[in-house]
Amino acid sequence: MLNDNLLLKSILDKFNLSTQLQITCVNKDKKLKVQSSSTSYNLLKEEIDLALSSSKKLQNYIDTKMIEFVSLEENKEVGIIYINLNNEINDYFILGPFSTTNNLEIISYPYRPKYCITYIADLLLIIIKDSKSFNCKITEKFFSLNIKKTIEYIHKNYDEQLTIDSISKMLNIHKCYFCNSFKKETGMTFTNFLCKFRVEKSKELLLNPSLSILDIAISVGFNNQSYYTMMFKKLTNLTPLEYRKSLI
Incomplete structure (x- = not known):
C-alpha cells in the first residue's frame, strides 16, 4: 500500500530532490504523516494547522490536479493538493x-x-504513480529474510558498487544459492533487478536539466x-x- 510511511517518505524525498521544494503529507484527520528529508524550510505544526484550516476548496474535492x-504570512505561501488515488492515498500534500x-x-x-x-503538483502525481508501478510487485510479495534484506540494501545503497559476491558475503551464504533464491523469489536476476532499480532512480535525476547524463549515470551506480x-x-x-x- 502506498500509505506505508516508508514508501511515502521515499516519494516525498524524490519530489524534494527534483524540485528543491519542501513537501509535507498530512492525513484527512489533519495529522502529520511524513515530511521530505531535512531542509531549512520545514513547516511548523502551527503553520500546517493554519494552512489546512484556511483551505476552502479542497475539503471534499477529488480532482488530484x-x-x-x-498565505501563511506576507510573502510566504504554500500550495495544498488533496489526493485520493485508488483508495491507496487519501491525504493532503502541502507544497512549500x-x-x-x-x-x-x-x-x-x-x-x-x-x-x-x-x-x-503534476510532477508529484507522476512520481507517485511511477513509485506505485515499480514497488507493487515488491511490496505485495512475501520474501525470505535474505532476499528482503537484499532488496532493502539495494534501496539504500544502489549508488554504491554492489556485486553478487559482496551481497553473498554480507548475508553469509553461497553466491550460487543466493542467485537461485533471488531469481526464484523476484523473477529477476540480481543484476537485472539492480539495473532496473537504478534506471528508475535515474528518471528522477533526469528531471533536472542541469545534470549531465554522465553525472546521472554515476550518481545511480553505473560505472x-x-x-x-x-x-x-x-x-x-x-x-x-x-x-x-519527452518530459518537456
Missing part, C-alpha cells in the same frame, strides 16, 4: 513554503511563481555512460536523453 494556495515575490532581500525560502507550482544508456534503452525503449526530452 487541483491545487489551492494559502515558497514566495511568489522574487526579492532575496525579504525572503529566505524558495521563489516559485504560482503557475510554476501547478506544474510541480560508465554507455552501459547506463544501453540499459535505459533496453528497459524503457528510450535513451536517457530521449526520455528527458
Whole structure:
C-alpha cells in the first residue's frame, strides 16, 4: 500500500530532490504523516494547522490536479493538493513554503511563481504513480529474510558498487544459492533487478536539466555512460536523453 510511511517518505524525498521544494503529507484527520528529508524550510505544526484550516476548496474535492494556495504570512505561501488515488492515498500534500515575490532581500525560502507550482503538483502525481508501478510487485510479495534484506540494501545503497559476491558475503551464504533464491523469489536476476532499480532512480535525476547524463549515470551506480544508456534503452525503449526530452 502506498500509505506505508516508508514508501511515502521515499516519494516525498524524490519530489524534494527534483524540485528543491519542501513537501509535507498530512492525513484527512489533519495529522502529520511524513515530511521530505531535512531542509531549512520545514513547516511548523502551527503553520500546517493554519494552512489546512484556511483551505476552502479542497475539503471534499477529488480532482488530484487541483491545487489551492494559502498565505501563511506576507510573502510566504504554500500550495495544498488533496489526493485520493485508488483508495491507496487519501491525504493532503502541502507544497512549500515558497514566495511568489522574487526579492532575496525579504525572503529566505524558495521563489516559485504560482503557475510554476501547478506544474510541480503534476510532477508529484507522476512520481507517485511511477513509485506505485515499480514497488507493487515488491511490496505485495512475501520474501525470505535474505532476499528482503537484499532488496532493502539495494534501496539504500544502489549508488554504491554492489556485486553478487559482496551481497553473498554480507548475508553469509553461497553466491550460487543466493542467485537461485533471488531469481526464484523476484523473477529477476540480481543484476537485472539492480539495473532496473537504478534506471528508475535515474528518471528522477533526469528531471533536472542541469545534470549531465554522465553525472546521472554515476550518481545511480553505473560505472560508465554507455552501459547506463544501453540499459535505459533496453528497459524503457528510450535513451536517457530521449526520455528527458519527452518530459518537456
